[in-house]
Amino acid sequence: MTTENKSTHSKRILLLGSTSFTGSHTLNSLKDRYSFRTVGRQADSVDRQFDVYNDDISALSKDLDWADVVVNCFSNGDVDSCEVNPRPSAQLNLDFPKALCDFQKKSDFHLVHFSSNAVYDGDNPLYSETSGHHPINTYGRLKSEADNYLKDNSAKLTLLRPITMYGQLLGEQRHNPFSFFFDRLQNNQDIVAVNDVLVNMLHVDVLTQCIEKVIDDSIYEEFNISGDDIVSRFGFVSEIKRHIPSSSSIVTETDSSGFKTAARRPLDTSFDNQKMKSLLGVHPISLSNSIEALVAGAISKSLTDDDIRKAA
Ligand SMILES: NC(=O)c1ccc[n+]([C@@H]2O[C@H](COP(=O)([O-])OP(=O)(O)OC[C@H]3O[C@@H](n4cnc5c(N)ncnc54)[C@H](OP(=O)(O)O)[C@@H]3O)[C@@H](O)[C@H]2O)c1
Numbered sequence: 001m002t003t004e005n006k007s008t009h010s011k012r013i014l015l016l017g018s019t020s021f022t023g024s025h026t027l028n029s030l031k032d033r034y035s036f037r038t039v040g041r042q043a044d045s046v047d048r049q050f051d052v053y054n055d056d057i058s059a060l061s062k063d064l065d066w067a068d069v070v071v072n073c074f075s076n077g078d079v080d081s082c083e084v085n086p087r088p089s090a091q092l093n094l095d096f097p098k099a100l101c102d103f104q105k106k107s108d109f110h111l112v113h114f115s116s117n118a119v120y121d122g123d124n125p126l127y128s129e130t131s132g133h134h135p136i137n138t139y140g141r142l143k144s145e146a147d148n149y150l151k152d153n154s155a156k157l158t159l160l161r162p163i164t165m166y167g168q169l170l171g172e173q174r175h176n177p178f179s180f181f182f183d184r185l186q187n188n189q190d191i192v193a194v195n196d197v198l199v200n201m202l203h204v205d206v207l208t209q210c211i212e213k214v215i216d217d218s219i220y221e222e223f224n225i226s227g228d229d230i231v232s233r234f235g236f237v238s239e240i241k242r243h244i245p246s247s248s249s250i251v252t253e254t255d256s257s258g259f260k261t262a263a264r265r266p267l268d269t270s271f272d273n274q275k276m277k278s279l280l281g282v283h284p285i286s287l288s289n290s291i292e293a294l295v296a297g298a299i300s301k302s303l304t305d306d307d308i309r310k311a312a
């Protein structure tokens with residue numbers, strides 16, 4: 001799938017991990033505005049095949065020279081897998097961003113990289129860009145170390161730190177809280193959700209608006225990116241269920257002590273997103289309105305998919 005748009009007016013964007021949740025939405029929203037070259041593991045979905053575990057960054061040198069902006073969505077965001085397999089996770093989440101940053105000295109591109117709310121311990125919200133990092137799991141430690149290296153060594157860096165994201169899946173990505181709970185509610189499956197892990201959850205479209213702004217205006221800063229409404233997983237799924245009255249799923253709340261996971265989870269990493277609003281001019285809509293629109297879109301898509309299946 002070639003996505004290069006030859007417009008001479010637009011910036012040239014090398015999108016690493018175009019099949020990711022963030023990358024797929026970035027491409028979908030911004031493909032008409034910029035000239036994209038996509039990179040990833042799946043040969044039939046990208047312009048340049050590249051696997052961080054098997055390939056050296058020098059294989060991308062022509063693409064990195066071509067790019068005005070490199071957006072790095074490569075990551076292992078599965079926090080339990082990072083805890084259990086720290087070495088390969090470090091290759092993706094730390095060594096590769098460092099290598100990109102070192103390459104920047106030769107190629108002089110603008111690097112847009114993603115951090116995570118997992119750099120915080122969750123004990124003292126709200127967290128802003130100036131809050132100290134105290135990660136409590138391996139994923140958070142790798143993200144924090146990458147942040148520090150990039151901030152010390154890159155002259156043209158935008159560090160975007162999204163909080164937990166939700167939205168429509170545009171491909172085969174891992175579930176996000178919306179896609180996971182929507183599927184269960186549609187299939188009338190019962191749900192147990194935690195009521196003590198809190199975030200001002202982020203619609204992925206808000207992140208793509210921020211990406212567009214920092215690319216357009218060449219903004220080399222660090223931003224904590226979140227929605228406005230602080231919500232637990234239980235609150236989030238209850239809001240989705242409110243918009244699917246036909247679902248017979250029973251939703252029960254519990255605290256996180258009942259869920260055994262390999263990696264510890266910080267309890268409340270909610271962000272102070274004032275810098276995002278004031279410098280980027282991006283203002284999220286309310287959680288309720290955003291979920292209402294997502295449910296309507298997902299129901300209409302599942303009806304269309306049903307029609308296509310019946311006609312086949
Ligand atoms: N999603 C969230 O809620 C969230 C929250 C905070 C921070 N973040 C950060 O935001 C960024 C984007 O996250 P995301 O959720 O959009 O990512 P994602 O959907 O989990 O996608 C990860 C990407 O990394 C690629 N990848 C994995 N292993 C690879 C390898 N060995 N070589 C090359 N590519 C490889 C995947 O390719 P395949 O498609 O081939 O698997 C995919 O494109 C990440 O830095 C993440 O840490 C995300």
